[in-house]
Amino acid sequence: MARHLITSAIPYINGIKHLGNLVGSQLPADLYARYLRGRGHEVMFLCATDEHGTPAELAAAKAGKPVAEYCEEMHGVQAEIAEGFRLSFDHFGRSSSPQNHRLTQHFAKQLYEQGLIREVSETQMYSPTDGRYLPDRYIEGTCPNCGFDSARGDQCDNCTKQLDPVDLIDPRSVISGATDLEMRETKHLYLRQSTMKDELEKWIDSKADWPILTTSIAKKWLNDGDGLQDRGITRDLDWGIPVKRGDEDWPGMEGKVFYVWFDAPIEYIACAQEWVDAGKGEDWERWWRTDKGADDVTYTQFMGKDNVPFHTLSFPATILGSGEPWKLVDYIKSFNYLNYDGGQFSTSRGRGVFMDQALEILPADYWRWWLLSHAPESGDAEFTWENFQTSVNKDLADVLGNFASRVTKFCRSKFGEEVPQGGAQTPLETRLIADLTTKIREYETHMEAMEIRKAAAALRAAWVLGNEYLQEAAPWATFKEDPEQAAMQIRLALNLIRLYAVISAPFIPDACATLRTAMRTEDAGWPDDVAAALEVLAPGHAFSVPENIFRKITDEEREDWQSRFAGTR
């Protein structure tokens, strides 16, 4: 039994996420957490909403609500959807929590005392009409290079030239359209991560087993151009964590807040404090402080590739730079993007399926199975309705669902609704047990390596073994000559249903719960010994025939959904 700390990249508060976001972090993290719990390990699985920053302020304004109220509401919405997808967080926190305020300010103080913070004076576009400083991307104007009239302050979408907001001709605020923009001098804090480049690089180099996607992005940032750059960690905003050194004011930083990318990862830690304060557990430090019990914790992070630089460099710089014994990540599992039917998911154009819509259409297990078995691990992956339909119908309804159905219904008609007794195993059963053992060990190997698609394939192969066995054993034929032999065969098959319910639960928890209920067993012990696991349901044990646990997606539904989610909702 080991101790595993697992975090998923925290979703931004602004709106409901699409399936690509889900499969890039929360869902695989949940799979891994459920698997490790199933193996009997002690798991702490944390996630939260990322609530600060300009987009949250603007979204709140658009909704006509104070930003704090907007965030509280949206946190509730996201928490409910997460529950709908059966994401088994030990706690789903908020980066705006008091715990995170204190901890973020604490880290800032530590970094300051370690000499890792410097003040930088810079000029920034200010919009009197909007009453706020504008990030580069919230300024538009005419491109000095190509004349495109909607070039953004950071880059021209037409000619791709990198721009500075001051380069733009006739700049205007994206928010209000105001043109009375002015440059104002403002002071900000920078994290001197450049001084930690060697330490960070050495640490990254020691992680030879990380996905290439993770290390290649990290090395790019370490070595590109002039190497790792210092990073601004404060912003001129109202909504955020006030810049302080611990609980002391920070002279010159009045009215400023920490940049969301500084406080968001710290929320991983603060979230564990929230977990304690919510009465869900007692000691959060044994998960996060290596001097207080966390030295035997294995910490794994899950995220989409866009999040990698912050998790490989900025956050480790914060942790290491603090000079305190915080737990550093051991493994970073990163994902590529999921595309939608030949293009990208698009929030603004309503293209693709969003988490709330997905659950309105079908139960969580259908989505979980498809998304996880097609997780974008080696490259970007693509969702198509045809593929979704065939995968779900074939794998879940035909291979697994129908297996449970044929076994329970056959038993009911020949022996009644209890596990029949009699008969002795033959070499056929010995072989099945050997094949299952091989396949389950393979499944475990892939799960432990977080090779998600391979794990799904191995699991499916284990389901197929059940159907193969039935075909060969043919209890319906055996029953005519030797009912006891048929009883042994079907007893084994009934036990196989329970075994599948145990090993499949990380992927499809609801269906597995239904199966365990039908088999009337609470026993979710992992089949370390397959032969023994297939004798858990003893002769005489009552069960019931489950309703079909997976229904099929019809061609009509598929076509309907295809047009419904094509865009511009």
Place this chain on the structure above:
RNA sequence: GGGCCUGUAGCUCAAUUGGUUAGAGCAGGGCGCUCAUAACGCCUUGGUUGGGGGUUCGAGUCCCUCCGGGCCUACCA
């Protein structure tokens, strides 16, 4: 512009890191079974590994080049 990833069967993906005849699932074809959600099982068709060149006894894998797809480029988060 720079960098990274990617291109393998009609489709979605593998290939033990340079080692026999490139493998699975789905789709297609044939056969079998009848317990089951017209489900299951067995057999089978199908590939000049994007094109070209090179290194090597040997290349899907390494190098060069061209073509296609995607991502990142530090103030969206």
